[in-house]
Amino acid sequence: MSNALTLQLSRVWEAKAVMVLVVLFALLGAVSAMVGSVVYLICTPLMGSAVAMELMTLEERYRVSCYLEAMPFSRRQRVSAEFQTALITTAAAVVLTLLPIAIMMLVLGWSPDPEVMDGNVDGSASLLLLLLLYGSGTAMVFTGVMLAGIYYGMNKGVNIVLGIAAGIGSLWLTQTAIMGIKLDIAMFVLGAAVLALSWHLSIKWYERRDL
Amino acid sequence: MKAFEVSQVLKEYPGFRMSIPEFSMDEGYIMGLVGENGAGKTTLIKLLMGMVHPAEGTTAVLGTDSSSEKFVALKEDIGVVIGDAGFPDYMDADRVGDIMEVGYQSWDMDYYHELLDRLGADRTNKYKNMSTGNKAKIAIAAAFAHHPRVLLLDEPTSGLDPNVRGEILSMLNEFTRDEHHSVLISSHITSDLERCCDYITFLHHGEIMLSEEKDRLMEEYGVLRLADEEAAQVEPEAVVARRNGKYGSELLVDRQRLGSEQECGAIGLEDLFIFLTEGSRK
Numbered sequence: 001m002s003n004a005l006t007l008q009l010s011r012v013w014e015a016k017a018v019m020v021l022v023v024l025f026a027l028l029g030a031v032s033a034m035v036g037s038v039v040y041l042i043c044t045p046l047m048g049s050a051v052a053m054e055l056m057t058l059e060e061r062y063r064v065s066c067y068l069e070a071m072p073f074s075r076r077q078r079v080s081a082e083f084q085t086a087l088i089t090t091a092a093a094v095v096l097t098l099l100p101i102a103i104m105m106l107v108l109g110w111s112p113d114p115e116v117m118d119g120n121v122d123g124s125a126s127l128l129l130l131l132l133l134y135g136s137g138t139a140m141v142f143t144g145v146m147l148a149g150i151y152y153g154m155n156k157g158v159n160i161v162l163g164i165a166a167g168i169g170s171l172w173l174t175q176t177a178i179m180g181i182k183l184d185i186a187m188f189v190l191g192a193a194v195l196a197l198s199w200h201l202s203i204k205w206y207e208r209r210d211l
Numbered sequence: 212m213k214a215f216e217v218s219q220v221l222k223e224y225p226g227f228r229m230s231i232p233e234f235s236m237d238e239g240y241i242m243g244l245v246g247e248n249g250a251g252k253t254t255l256i257k258l259l260m261g262m263v264h265p266a267e268g269t270t271a272v273l274g275t276d277s278s279s280e281k282f283v284a285l286k287e288d289i290g291v292v293i294g295d296a297g298f299p300d301y302m303d304a305d306r307v308g309d310i311m312e313v314g315y316q317s318w319d320m321d322y323y324h325e326l327l328d329r330l331g332a333d334r335t336n337k338y339k340n341m342s343t344g345n346k347a348k349i350a351i352a353a354a355f356a357h358h359p360r361v362l363l364l365d366e367p368t369s370g371l372d373p374n375v376r377g378e379i380l381s382m383l384n385e386f387t388r389d390e391h392h393s394v395l396i397s398s399h400i401t402s403d404l405e406r407c408c409d410y411i412t413f414l415h416h417g418e419i420m421l422s423e424e425k426d427r428l429m430e431e432y433g434v435l436r437l438a439d440e441e442a443a444q445v446e447p448e449a450v451v452a453r454r455n456g457k458y459g460s461e462l463l464v465d466r467q468r469l470g471s472e473q474e475c476g477a478i479g480l481e482d483l484f485i486f487l488t489e490g491s492r493k
Binding site for chain 1: 262286291309313314315
């Protein structure tokens with residue numbers, strides 16, 4: 001693990017307001033899944049990825065960037081640490097969401113009822129795939145759009161609008177009747193592609209930027 | 212070895228242009244950077260750190276190009292205070308130390324605490340409740356605590372009382388007792404620079420107006436305060452700059468070119484800078 005990543009991870013608690021939201025969304029997601037809605041469930045990984053965005057926002061607000069820049073890390077390492085942090089916090093949010101669902105399934109014997117799941121989820125396996133693939137894919141689209149915008153030096157307001165549009169656009173698909181394993185996989189692949197492109201471009205943009 | 216070097220650098224922002232043909236200092240010395248607000252002091256330090264990219268030319272610290280891959284590792288040897296940077300409001304001095312410890316391999320936490328105590332820094336309050344001076348103390352301790360070889364300090368003493376400033380100047384002098392240690396320090400408090408610097412550089416509108424050994428500068432220039440009629444008698448070649456006031460003229464003179472019969476007063480850095488930037492040349 002690079003020192004730049006260790007540094008970012010050591011700062012994760014600074015985004016504690018977002019982390020509280022992640023926990024709330026995880027609980028809300030589990031409860032709402034019981035009554036047939038999966039939107040909150042998929043929102044949780046997206047909230048998890050927002051932890052990295054919050055760290056960057058704090059860096060900008062308090063002008064910490066110059067001190068981080070003075071440390072023996074390359075800009076490539078710093079950008080990569082930011083993306084890796086987003087991936088780790090997204091994964092942590094997925095695990096956090098799985099916990100109450102696992103408890104519901106294993107302890108309470110609950111399983112999704114296709115009759116009340118808007119036709120989107122037809123069993124436990126598809127619910128888990130929805131969370132793991134579709135939820136992670138949505139988070140990666142959101143992360144990719146937001147981080148690239150920040151590293152490009154985009155106006156903050158425009159960047160937030162774009163990020164929210166990407167997030168809502170991804171989540172909206174869950175309300176259509178085309179859910180299923182193929183869409184889960186497609187969203188995951190799209191998310192991975194957006195994230196990879198954003199990562200690559202962010203390094204290029206940030207390496208040229210003046211602080 | 213050169214502590215830092217700037218070669219043929221050009222950097223432009225809207226409303227600002229920095230152009231420096233050649234500028235350097237050998238290891239083991241302290242150089243003071245004097246300039247008005249917006250003269251380019253922070254930009255120069257950021258150029259040396261590779262935080263800002265020149266449109267043309269190169270900058271280097273300890274012989275390593277600031278834009279090279281090797282420079283990343285060299286940052287371990289550079290301590291920095293940046294005037295327009297800070298730490299988050301919710302951090303205290305110990306948390307700043309924790310962050311720095313992860314960033315720098317050679318971070319010395321005991322030394323950091325020792326420096327905070329030496330400077331009388333408040334370690335209990337959060338940043339948002341700290342005075343400007345206390346924030347400066349933490350920034351200075353953080354710059355020293357990973358045992359760098361070069362210090363690039365942008366306005367490190369602003370907001371500090373004379374006692375603490377004196378302590379920092381002592382720290383800088385102790386630091387450069389090792390001939391491989393060097394300091395570039397910018398400050399508006401020219402009396403501090405007079406006390407600790409070996410070299411002085413005047414930066415004006417993005418250009419180096421003058422860069423000389425401090426003692427030579429003090430010997431070279433003097434000031435004459437004369438009535439207008441007397442001022443007109445002074446050897447024109449000796450007059451470097453002139454300020455006309457209500458009660459006469461003040462002349463900045465080159466002592467060597469001045470006739471031996473004329474005695475002139477010593478000049479401080481602040482007056483010298485004001486003379487050179489605001490006084491009419493000759």
